[in-house]
Amino acid sequence: xxxxxxxxxxxxxxxxxxxxxxxxxxxxxxxxxxxxxxxxxxxxxxxxxxxxxxxxxxxxxxxxxxxxxxxxxxxxxxxxxxxxxxxxxxxxxxxxxxxxxxxxxxxxxxxxxxxxxxxxxxxxxxxxxxxxxxxxxxxxxxxxxxxxxxxxxxxxxxxxxxxxxxxxxxxxxxxxxxxxxxxxxxxxxxxxxxxxxxxxxxxxxxxxxxxxxxxxxxxxxxxxxxxxxxxxxxxxxxxxxxxxxxxxxxxxxxxxxxxxxxxxxxx
Numbered sequence: 653x654x655x656x657x658x659x660x661x662x663x664x665x666x667x668x669x670x671x672x673x674x675x676x677x678x679x680x681x682x683x684x685x686x687x688x689x690x691x692x693x694x695x696x697x698x699x700x701x702x703x704x705x706x707x708x709x710x711x712x713x714x715x716x717x718x719x720x721x722x723x724x725x726x727x728x729x730x731x732x733x734x735x736x737x738x739x740x741x742x743x744x745x746x747x748x749x750x751x752x753x754x755x756x757x758x759x760x761x762x763x764x765x766x767x768x769x770x771x772x773x774x775x776x777x778x779x780x781x782x783x784x785x786x787x788x789x790x791x792x793x794x795x796x797x798x799x800x801x802x803x804x805x806x807x808x809x810x811x812x813x814x815x816x817x818x819x820x821x822x823x824x825x826x827x828x829x830x831x832x833x834x835x836x837x838x839x840x841x842x843x844x845x846x847x848x849x850x851x852x853x854x855x856x857x858x859x860x861x862x863x864x865x866x867x868x869x870x871x872x873x874x875x876x877x878x879x880x881x882x883x884x885x886x887x888x889x890x891x892x893x894x895x896x897x898x899x900x901x902x903x904x905x906x907x908x909x910x911x912x913x914x915x916x917x918x919x
Contacts, residue, residue: 667715674795702916791894
């Protein structure tokens, strides 16, 4: 179950999205985050339709598969749906009443606001998921380092920040798999995480905290020793393995994303 939420998994297949530079995908995602903020201010249906269309187009071109994407989104989609229900019931949005439940009045505007937020959140999560599924972690960090290159003028440790981001992203699936093994080991020893009182469930979950932290600290120590043994220095810019100059497909992708989103906002 835990690996279904892990965003650090990379699918090494050949697809148009895989062949794009990581800088292109990062810039497109950053643009769409700003676009979603503007769309929420305007509240036009065509703006959300364009966002969903771009997300579905990227998913189709990635060739990852609808099953793989749905496995990593279904629980989040369910939680988002459950989370919008209190918002619809409790948000004091003025408008035409749809249903009245005593002091609680559900309006069309409240439902529209909750639907907008849910669609925006799930679409952006799908795009971020596609970013990690179609980009090798090293390539992703290389692209992020190149985009943050101007911050070196301010003497900020861009390379050290990129290394920390790479390690965090790379070890999310590893730690998720280790937590899965810990849960199975506790179940084999008679632990029960689904039955009993809240205090009993809390005690069962507390038994996972110590071994999980111990495993994370052990892996951190091993990684630090490996970096020292290889002569790593944070003040030396690393060499690039994946990132190359932008190709024609990268420019076409950026123009397509910016053009569709601007057209949707201006319609």
